[in-house]
Amino acid sequence: MVQENDKQPRVLIVDDIAENIQVLGNILDEKDIEFSYATDGREALEAVSYSKPDLILLDVNMPGMSGFEVCKKLKEGAETKEIPVIFLTAKTEPEDIIEGFTIGGVDYITKPFNSKEMISRVETHLELSMSRQMIASRNHELDKLNAELKEIVASKDKFFSIIAHDLKEPFNTMIGFSDLLLKTIDQKKPAQIKEMVRHIFNSSMHGFELLNNLLEWSRSQTGRIEFKPDCLRIKEVISSVTGLLQDTADKKKIELSIIDENDLTVWADSKMVGTVIRNLVTNALKFTRPGGRIIISCMDNQDYARLSVEDNGIGIDKAKLEHFFRIDTHFSTPGTENERGTGLGLLLCREFIERHGGEIRVESEPGKGSKFSFSLPKHKIQTVDIQK
Structure with missing residues (x-):
């Protein structure tokens, strides 16, 4: 029966x-x-x-x-x-x-x-x-599954609509300044030409960053990013990332500090962790005023290492914090020098930290700064793929 x-x-x-x-x-x-x-x-x-x-x-x-x-x-x-x-x-x-x-x-x-x-x-x-x-x-x-699937599809449709809109901005800027430069270069002074080229460069870097994050996020969604955890010194990963971003920090006269008193080792995928730290520090650089400070710290927490990226920048409204790390939410707050962020990098951070069995959190207060923190295992652990 x-x-x-x-x-x-x-x-x-x-x-x-x-x-x-x-x-x-x-x-x-x-x-x-x-x-x-x-x-x-x-x-x-x-x-x-x-x-x-x-x-x-x-x-x-x-x-x-x-x-x-x-x-x-x-x-x-x-x-x-x-x-x-x-x-x-x-x-x-x-x-x-x-x-x-x-x-x-x-x-x-x-x-x-x-x-x-x-x-x-x-x-x-x-x-x-x-x-x-x-x-x-x-x-x-x-x-139930059909309703959940419809919600996921709707969220991703909105997400790609947001990305398409955000991609237009840097390209519109590049096209606009390039066209203006071609038409008026003979009448422009060197300082004016340099300023226009700076706008073109900044927009191209913003577009490149967005496309790079989109590619990595897409690969993570389709399982094409191989998860290769190993024992690594977290300070080396942090130093490698901050070295690449030091020039940006210097231009805004922002101090980058690393605190890792115990020289901790973690069991993690170096590329994924590097991507997480790069996105968090890049965000901090965008939203920290010239002359500010960003602290990347690593603290011992028994079986885990607790990492954080803290700045004394413009902070985040409480209402926005409730919707962080969501695919269907768009944040368009410009940086202190009108830099743009799409939130895609934060989605990628969440995906990669969850692959390590952890979670990412944010604390912030408008006008005082933000602190993003996450944990990584210090020893080999059983991990599972996140179901999409």
Whole structure:
């Protein structure tokens, strides 16, 4: 017999004659089928309201409320209309049988009971009932998955719309200044030409950064980034990243400081961790005023190393913090020198940290700065791929 989650099917016997209940109960017992009973229609309806059976054996002729009346009430209830009902009757007139099917019965058993016939009909309809329940459960799961999939698709559609919009900005700037430079270069002074070239360079770097993050994020979504953790000195990774960004920091006269008093080692993928630190420090550079300070620290936390990138920049509104690291959210706050950020780098940070079994957090206060922190395992651990 088909059963879902090892559920034992249960039959409710409804008959006003005790001997009939005993006979039916004995037949069901022989097949190890659980059953309960009620001796009249009202008791049956009350029992069903507390606990739904998988099948009801319902006597037609009962005092007070007939079996047909009980069946009608069951079929009117949203929670009970799907319970299959087999009528128990001594009547064999076609009109009675047709009426039983018309009001919702699935079968009938005539009295006196033939045990083989009865058990065959009961098992058949229990099988059908359990199959229907299983299908309904699967359909419910599919509906949930479909709703989740639609939400994911909608979020990604919005995300790519945001990215397409953000990609236009640096290219529009490059095209605009390039066109202006071509048309007026003979009339421009060297200082003016240098300023225009600076705008073109900054826009091209912004576009390159966006495309690079988009490529890495796309590869992470399709499983094309191989996760290769190894034992590494975290200070070496931090120093490598800050070395690449030192020129940007110098231009804004921002101090980059590394604090790693214990010279910690972690079990991590060096490329992924490097990408995380690069994105966090790049963000900090954008939103820190000239003359500010950025501190990259690494603290020992038992089995984990706690890393953080902290700045004394412009900070983040509390309302925006609640929507950080979400694919369907766009942040367009310009940096202190009108630098742009799309939030894609932060999505990438979250993806890579989760691959290491950790999470990334942010604390911030407008006007005082921000602190992004995450943890990395110090020793080899079991990790699982994040399901997209």
